[in-house]
Structure formats: structure tokens, C-alpha cells
Amino acid sequence: MEISGSTGFEEVVQKESEVTLTSEEYEALTEMIQDEANFAIYSFKVIERMKEIMNEAVKKTFMEITKPSIILPCTEDLEYRPLKVYEDGRKYFGQWDKITNQREGMGISINSNEQVAMGKFTQDEFTGKGLYIYSNGSYYEGDLKNRYADGFGKIVSVKGYTYEGQWENDQRNGFGILKTTEGEVYEGNFVNHCREGYGKFLEEDGEYYEGEFKESMKHGYGVSTLKEGTEIFCEFSEDEINGVSSIIKPDGSMFYGEWDRGEIINGIYTDPKGKEMKVPDEVHPFEICEIFEIIQIVH
Structure with a gap:
């Protein structure tokens, strides 16, 4: 069935506000789009029009990860209404609460910054599980609270990095996995976007670290395994070896000694044949650093 006449989609969009419809037109359109078959056509046309007003980055992401419609049955308390265009440029199409006249249930919204929110609305706020597409094409999918990532969710950036895990107030907080375009992978705890507490970190150069972090730096006890297999067991202070450490190479050579913020103070070196030297x-x-290929951490 085609949608046409005074209550058609094109006229609703051109009028730019549902309140410009006459009461008869509004009632006719409301009754029509409550019917699932007619609403399927209407919602598809609304979303197609919304695609037209999205920028290219947002539209590309939207088309890749969404279905062509958001058809859901309404309850006694909810209803679908014509596309709503606000004075500030925001647009919304979806379910409304009949009594409170607020957005309630499933819907899709585009704000004045060309960001798309698609999912559940509660008391006029985008809250619950949903999809949020940023103006550059990056997107977040998961739990939200007042449009902010809050709970469990995944973000995929157009720059190539991904994060999947816990969020609080739009920041990485709690356990999660962060992967960067450079091949780095961090799996562990976050506090306000920073690596904090216990975690595992595969760095760009192939070094693997498992241990404690503070403000995204190695800080506390941990074990670093270099690309060629050398293992460093030590205390770190702001990414530098600090305190007593043990370094072991695959050939059996070993260094045990004391460090002060990246500088060796003293210790014992054991060569591959077992000979010990002070x-x-x-x-x-500096010879120790060359032997174990850790020159970069020395001042």
C-alpha cells in the first residue's frame, strides 16, 4: 500500500513539525502508522529521508550496521507519530508516551551535530541499549544513560581502534579490551580512560607486559617479555624499572640487581656459561643494557 494524500510522508517532512497538522490529519496518520503493514512503509521512508540528511560518514556507518526499519509493536501506552523536527534542528521518529507526550520506547534521533541515536528512549532521554553514531562515522553500541556510554558497550572508531568493555559517564571505566591501529592490545582495568590497576598489554614493538598500571603507565610489580624472549621481573615506576629486578634471557644469562628509575645501581650478572660478575x-x-637489549629504559 502506498502512502499518499494530505497525511503522506512528504508533506509531514515539508511542514517540519507534527503540530502543523490539523487534528483530522494527525488522527488519520496516527491510526495509519499504528498498523504494522502501513508503518513498515512509513518507517522505511522516514529512515530513507533521514539518510539523505546525514553526512556521508554517518550514512556509511548507518547503512553498514543497521536494518532498513525499526518496526516494533506499540503497547497501550505508546504510539508512533509523524517525524518530529525541532526548532533547533533535531529530528526524531519513533514511539511516544501517549500520556506524558515524551519520547518513550524505540526510536531514531538525529541531533544538530549530525549524530544519530537509535534505540530505546526513556522519559524523553536516550537511555538503555542502543546505537550511537558520531558525526565522523565512528559508532558506539551498548548500554547508554542520557546519551552517554554507561554500562557495557563497544566503540568502533573510523581511526581504526576498538574498545569493548565497561563504561561510566562516557569514559572507559572497569574491565575492557582496547585494540589500536598500531597493533597494540590492552586487556585489563580502566579508570577514566586510563590503564589503571592490573592488566595485560601487547605493545607495538612486540613487548608483552602483565602487571600493574597507573595513569596508563607501568607502575608497580609486573613482568615484561621482550620480543626475543627476554623476561624482566621487577617493580616499575612511571614506565621505568625501579627497585630490585631479575632479567633472564633465553640463552640462560641473567641479571639480578637494584635499579633507580631506569638506572642500574648494582647487581650480579651471570653469563650463559654460569660465570658470575659484579x-x-x-x-x-651499559653493557648489561646492551646484553639484554633494554638500552631504551636507561637515562
């Missing part, structure tokens, strides 16, 4: 008396600290 540091710095018999072996210079």
Missing part, C-alpha cells in the same frame, strides 16, 4: 665493578651497567 656490576658495576666487573661489568658496566
